[in-house]
Amino acid sequence: MNWDQIKGQWTQYKGEAKVQWGKLTDDDLDVAAGHRDKLVGRIQERYGYEKDQAEREVDEWGRGISNRP
Template identity: 60%
Template sequence: MNKDEASGNWKQFKGKMKEKWGKLTDDDMTVVEGKRDQLVGKIQEKYGYAKDEAEKEVSTWESENKDYRW
Protein backbone atom coordinates (compact mmCIF):
# COMPACT_ATOMS: atom_id res chain seq x y z
CA MET A 1 0.00 0.00 0.00
CA ASN A 2 1.44 3.36 -0.96
CA LYS A 3 1.06 6.66 0.92
CA ASP A 4 -1.93 7.81 -1.17
CA GLU A 5 -3.75 4.52 -0.58
CA ALA A 6 -3.10 4.72 3.17
CA SER A 7 -4.35 8.30 3.23
CA GLY A 8 -7.50 7.37 1.34
CA ASN A 9 -8.03 4.39 3.62
CA TRP A 10 -7.74 6.62 6.71
CA LYS A 11 -10.27 9.10 5.25
CA GLN A 12 -12.73 6.28 4.59
CA PHE A 13 -12.46 4.90 8.09
CA LYS A 14 -12.46 8.35 9.65
CA GLY A 15 -15.89 8.79 8.09
CA LYS A 16 -17.03 5.45 9.50
CA MET A 17 -15.77 6.41 12.95
CA LYS A 18 -17.59 9.73 12.80
CA GLU A 19 -20.79 7.87 11.88
CA LYS A 20 -20.38 5.72 14.98
CA TRP A 21 -19.17 8.47 17.32
CA GLY A 22 -20.77 11.66 16.03
CA LYS A 23 -19.42 13.80 18.86
CA LEU A 24 -15.88 13.41 17.54
CA THR A 25 -14.76 16.50 15.64
CA ASP A 26 -12.35 16.78 12.72
CA ASP A 27 -9.77 18.08 15.20
CA ASP A 28 -10.33 14.97 17.36
CA MET A 29 -9.83 12.79 14.31
CA THR A 30 -6.57 14.58 13.50
CA VAL A 31 -5.31 13.73 17.00
CA VAL A 32 -6.56 10.14 16.73
CA GLU A 33 -5.19 9.48 13.24
CA GLY A 34 -4.22 5.84 13.33
CA LYS A 35 -3.73 5.69 17.11
CA ARG A 36 -6.15 3.33 18.83
CA ASP A 37 -5.32 4.53 22.35
CA GLN A 38 -6.02 8.12 21.33
CA LEU A 39 -9.41 7.06 19.94
CA VAL A 40 -10.28 5.34 23.23
CA GLY A 41 -9.30 8.49 25.12
CA LYS A 42 -11.37 10.77 22.89
CA ILE A 43 -14.42 8.51 23.27
CA GLN A 44 -13.98 8.59 27.04
CA GLU A 45 -13.72 12.38 26.96
CA LYS A 46 -16.64 13.06 24.61
CA TYR A 47 -19.07 10.45 25.92
CA GLY A 48 -18.09 10.28 29.59
CA TYR A 49 -17.36 6.55 29.36
CA ALA A 50 -15.08 4.64 31.70
CA LYS A 51 -11.93 3.34 30.01
CA ASP A 52 -13.21 -0.24 29.86
CA GLU A 53 -16.47 0.89 28.27
CA ALA A 54 -14.62 2.96 25.66
CA GLU A 55 -12.29 0.00 24.99
CA LYS A 56 -15.30 -2.23 24.44
CA GLU A 57 -16.84 0.29 22.03
CA VAL A 58 -13.62 0.43 19.98
CA SER A 59 -13.20 -3.36 20.03
CA THR A 60 -16.75 -3.81 18.78
CA TRP A 61 -16.17 -1.23 16.04
CA GLU A 62 -12.93 -2.97 15.04
CA SER A 63 -14.67 -6.34 14.73
CA GLU A 64 -17.32 -4.75 12.50
CA ASN A 65 -14.66 -3.01 10.35
CA LYS A 66 -12.01 -5.68 9.89
CA ASP A 67 -10.61 -4.04 6.76
CA TYR A 68 -9.10 -1.26 8.85
CA ARG A 69 -5.64 -1.78 10.30
CA TRP A 70 -4.19 0.51 12.98
Protein backbone atom coordinates (compact mmCIF):
# COMPACT_ATOMS: atom_id res chain seq x y z
CA MET A 1 0.00 0.00 0.00
CA ASN A 2 1.37 3.37 -0.88
CA TRP A 3 0.99 6.53 1.13
CA ASP A 4 -1.70 7.92 -1.14
CA GLN A 5 -3.85 4.93 -0.20
CA ILE A 6 -2.98 5.26 3.48
CA LYS A 7 -3.82 8.96 3.38
CA GLY A 8 -7.15 8.21 1.71
CA GLN A 9 -8.05 5.69 4.40
CA TRP A 10 -6.39 7.48 7.32
CA THR A 11 -9.40 7.33 9.60
CA GLN A 12 -9.17 3.52 9.44
CA TYR A 13 -5.43 3.44 10.09
CA LYS A 14 -5.25 6.18 12.70
CA GLY A 15 -6.17 3.79 15.52
CA GLU A 16 -3.48 1.35 14.43
CA ALA A 17 -0.92 4.14 14.40
CA LYS A 18 -1.99 5.08 17.93
CA VAL A 19 -1.42 1.48 19.05
CA GLN A 20 1.99 1.41 17.35
CA TRP A 21 3.10 4.77 18.78
CA GLY A 22 1.26 5.21 22.06
CA LYS A 23 2.89 8.55 22.82
CA LEU A 24 1.16 10.16 19.85
CA THR A 25 -1.96 12.08 20.76
CA ASP A 26 -5.15 12.19 18.75
CA ASP A 27 -4.15 15.73 17.78
CA ASP A 28 -0.78 14.46 16.51
CA LEU A 29 -2.52 11.90 14.37
CA ASP A 30 -5.05 14.44 13.12
CA VAL A 31 -2.23 16.77 12.10
CA ALA A 32 -0.40 13.93 10.35
CA ALA A 33 -3.62 13.04 8.48
CA GLY A 34 -1.91 10.22 6.60
CA HIS A 35 1.00 12.31 5.42
CA ARG A 36 4.18 10.26 5.86
CA ASP A 37 6.47 13.24 6.46
CA LYS A 38 4.17 14.75 9.10
CA LEU A 39 3.86 11.40 10.87
CA VAL A 40 7.65 11.02 10.86
CA GLY A 41 7.99 14.50 12.36
CA ARG A 42 5.49 13.83 15.13
CA ILE A 43 7.22 10.55 16.01
CA GLN A 44 10.56 12.37 16.14
CA GLU A 45 9.11 14.95 18.53
CA ARG A 46 7.36 12.52 20.87
CA TYR A 47 10.03 9.83 20.99
CA GLY A 48 13.20 11.88 20.48
CA TYR A 49 14.19 9.74 17.50
CA GLU A 50 16.55 10.73 14.74
CA LYS A 51 14.81 11.23 11.41
CA ASP A 52 16.22 7.99 9.97
CA GLN A 53 14.87 5.90 12.84
CA ALA A 54 11.43 7.49 12.65
CA GLU A 55 11.33 6.96 8.87
CA ARG A 56 12.30 3.30 9.26
CA GLU A 57 9.54 2.72 11.78
CA VAL A 58 6.93 4.47 9.65
CA ASP A 59 7.97 2.55 6.54
CA GLU A 60 7.91 -0.75 8.40
CA TRP A 61 4.46 0.06 9.80
CA GLY A 62 3.22 1.01 6.33
CA ARG A 63 4.47 -2.27 4.89
CA GLY A 64 2.82 -4.16 7.73
CA ILE A 65 -0.61 -2.72 7.09
CA SER A 66 -0.26 -3.29 3.35
CA ASN A 67 0.56 -6.99 3.83
CA ARG A 68 -2.72 -7.72 5.57
CA PRO A 69 -5.45 -9.62 3.71
